[in-house]
Amino acid sequence: xxxxxxxxxxxxxxxxxxxxxxxxxxxxxxxxxxxxxxxxxxxxxxxxxxxxxxxxxxxxxxxxxxxxxxxxxxxxxxxxxxxxxxxxxxxxxxxxxxxxxxxxxxxxxxxxxxxxxxxxxxxxxxxxxxxxxxxxxxxxxxxxxxxxxxxxxxxxxxxxxxxxxxxxxxxxxxxxxxxxxxxxxxxxxxxxxxxxxxxxxxxxxxxxxxxxxxxxxxxxxxxxxxxxxxxxxxxxxxxxxxxxxxxxxxxxxxxxxxxxxxxxxxxxxxxxxxxxxxxx
Amino acid sequence: xxxxxxxxxxxxxxxxxxxxxxxxxxxxxxxxxxxxxxxxxxxxxxxxxxxxxxxxxxxxxxxxxxxxxxxxxxxxxxxxxxxxxxxxxxxxxxxxxxxxxxxxxxxxxxxxxxxxxxxxxxxxxxxxxxxxxxxxxxxxxxxxxxxxxxxxxxxxxxxxxxxxxxxxxxxxxxxxxxxxxxxxxxxxxxxxxxxxxxxxxxxxxxxxxxxxxxxxxxxxxxxxxxxxxxxxxxxxxxxxxxxxxxxxxxxxxxxxxxxxxxxxxxxxxxxxxxxxxxxxxxxxxxxxxxxxxxxxxxxxxxxxxxxxxxxxxxxxx
Numbered sequence: 001x002x003x004x005x006x007x008x009x010x011x012x013x014x015x016x017x018x019x020x021x022x023x024x025x026x027x028x029x030x031x032x033x034x035x036x037x038x039x040x041x042x043x044x045x046x047x048x049x050x051x052x053x054x055x056x057x058x059x060x061x062x063x064x065x066x067x068x069x070x071x072x073x074x075x076x077x078x079x080x081x082x083x084x085x086x087x088x089x090x091x092x093x094x095x096x097x098x099x100x101x102x103x104x105x106x107x108x109x110x111x112x113x114x115x116x117x118x119x120x121x122x123x124x125x126x127x128x129x130x131x132x133x134x135x136x137x138x139x140x141x142x143x144x145x146x147x148x149x150x151x152x153x154x155x156x157x158x159x160x161x162x163x164x165x166x167x168x169x170x171x172x173x174x175x176x177x178x179x180x181x182x183x184x185x186x187x188x189x190x191x192x193x194x195x196x197x198x199x200x201x202x203x204x205x206x207x208x209x210x211x212x213x214x215x216x217x218x219x220x221x222x223x224x225x226x227x228x229x230x231x232x233x234x235x236x237x238x239x240x241x242x243x244x245x246x247x248x249x250x251x252x253x254x255x256x257x258x259x260x261x262x263x264x265x266x267x268x269x270x271x272x273x274x275x276x277x278x279x280x
Numbered sequence: 281x282x283x284x285x286x287x288x289x290x291x292x293x294x295x296x297x298x299x300x301x302x303x304x305x306x307x308x309x310x311x312x313x314x315x316x317x318x319x320x321x322x323x324x325x326x327x328x329x330x331x332x333x334x335x336x337x338x339x340x341x342x343x344x345x346x347x348x349x350x351x352x353x354x355x356x357x358x359x360x361x362x363x364x365x366x367x368x369x370x371x372x373x374x375x376x377x378x379x380x381x382x383x384x385x386x387x388x389x390x391x392x393x394x395x396x397x398x399x400x401x402x403x404x405x406x407x408x409x410x411x412x413x414x415x416x417x418x419x420x421x422x423x424x425x426x427x428x429x430x431x432x433x434x435x436x437x438x439x440x441x442x443x444x445x446x447x448x449x450x451x452x453x454x455x456x457x458x459x460x461x462x463x464x465x466x467x468x469x470x471x472x473x474x475x476x477x478x479x480x481x482x483x484x485x486x487x488x489x490x491x492x493x494x495x496x497x498x499x500x501x502x503x504x505x506x507x508x509x510x511x512x513x514x515x516x517x518x519x520x521x522x523x524x525x526x527x528x529x530x531x532x533x534x535x536x537x538x539x540x541x542x543x544x545x546x547x548x549x550x551x552x553x554x555x556x557x558x559x560x561x562x563x564x565x566x567x568x569x570x571x572x573x574x575x576x577x578x579x580x581x582x583x584x585x586x587x588x589x590x591x592x593x594x595x596x597x
């Protein structure tokens with residue numbers, strides 16, 4: 001699988017961007033030239049200089065340092081949200097697919113219902129009702145985003161359940177728990193990982209969008225969407241305060257999308273060859 | 281299954297989904313921190329209300345009744361077109377939604393149309409020239425397009441066309457010129473996503489047997505593409521457009537806020553800022569109703585247009 005990832009230049013480029021982002025987030029205190037919260041009214045709206053490579057914002061805070069620290073918030077929230085979404089989606093998907101029957105019908109009807117409203121709008125309504133903040137944003141997004149995973153996982157479990165190796169395990173006396181954990185899960189997880197990497201870009205957009213509306217991360221926390229929202233008031237005099245965070249968001253999402261596309265093709269090379277995606 | 285039977289089944293399914301959504305939408309209110317009666321009094325008078333005032337208003341609003349009873353009342357009102365009154369404006373929620381929805385619909389439909397006009401030729405050119413630098417450029421462009429936050433693209437376009445070139449208004453509404461930037465913002469994102477999907481579909485079709493047959497009998501490449509592959513690849517475009525339309529309504533919330541476009545999206549954000557729960561619930565149910573209808577129409581159009589679906593057993597949903 002890794003060989004295929006490396007053969008795909010796009011996936012490699014995406015992987016590089018993603019690794020670099022996590023490195024920046026981890027090493028933020030050493031990489032950032034200044035304290036991201038240090039207010040210096042004397043040098044507000046400073047142009048780029050040796051001291052402030054990307055200039056300063058309305059409060060004289062160093063823009064580059066804030067972007068560097070922003071990686072911690074943006075990626076941190078995405079990772080936590082994805083973990084929540086994956087556990088909910090896998091749990092419901094496995095139960096639904098393995099148990100079948102009435103439980104399956106009820107759960108899938110719920111999935112259909114959530115999917116019938118645009119995700120962003122439902123997320124907005126939930127976060128808006130819970131009130132602004134990182135916690136309610138993460139819970140709000142997780143509480144709707146899992147349905148897509150549940151549907152994919154259920155489909156996988158349905159086909160796996162009928163496979164020979166599952167029958168064999170059962171014939172050897174394995175109970176349901178053992179069949180699910182030891183025999184079905186290992187085949188489900190790689191697909192879930194690919195789905196997660198495909199969806200992470202979308203999730204970053206949703207998180208920064210909610211923060212941009214003032215419903216997610218609150219200022220002065222240097223999250224990229226929140227920074228963009230902060231910069232809105234000065235757009236006509238200092239457009240760079242809007243442009244820089246947006247560029248960083250775009251680059252991050254691009255990284256996750258490239259990686260996700262590449263992983264999907266690597267996992268399913270037949271499909272990739274047919275669609276001519278593997279070589280690019 | 282006859283069309284009539286199918287319609288009855290499909291309508292039944294739609295009603296079940298609608299009921300579930302109404303329950304979800306109404307349950308939202310129980311998630312809300314704080315007491316709506318207290319909030320309302322606080323908003324009206326500006327200072328903390330007394331205990332008796334709160335109890336009295338709770339009673340008048342029916343908040344002291346059990347959840348199930350309140351839900352049934354709300355649902356029966358909603359099914360008769362009464363979504364309650366907005367805390368913020370005191371106007372019926374449905375009236376507020378109805379006056380604003382056309383603006384959002386205009387925005388979303390022009391964006392979808394423009395997106396398709398960009399995406400179809402781009403995807404066709406990309407698939408026809410597969411593996412060339414043109415194809416790579418188109419794919420990279422589309423990938424960057426789906427990776428951009430729409431609100432950021434909105435500001436970039438505003439900077440270029442309104443501030444630097446000065447050819448279009450910065451924001452607001454009134455006249456076609458105000459529509460250009462918000463719908464272009466949404467159109468570019470849609471174009472990128474549709475291009476990606478359509479290119480994959482086209483390559484799928486180009487690899488199929490009937491295309492090989494067409495080629496074998498000596499049909500020139502562009503005719504194979506236009507007459508055979510593109511026509512079949514366009515079929516799923518109805519579904520894609522319907523899905524896209526949902527995304528557009530979601531993104532419209534943000535883009536309307538940036539461009540001060542007077543649609544339901546901006547109204548929803550303002551309702552959230554003001555914790556106007558009847559407005560939020562009403563909005564969710566309204567949009568869900570719109571979507572259930574759109575999805576039903578899409579399914580019906582497939583059933584009528586595509587003989588494989590019409591005759592196949594697949595069309596039981």
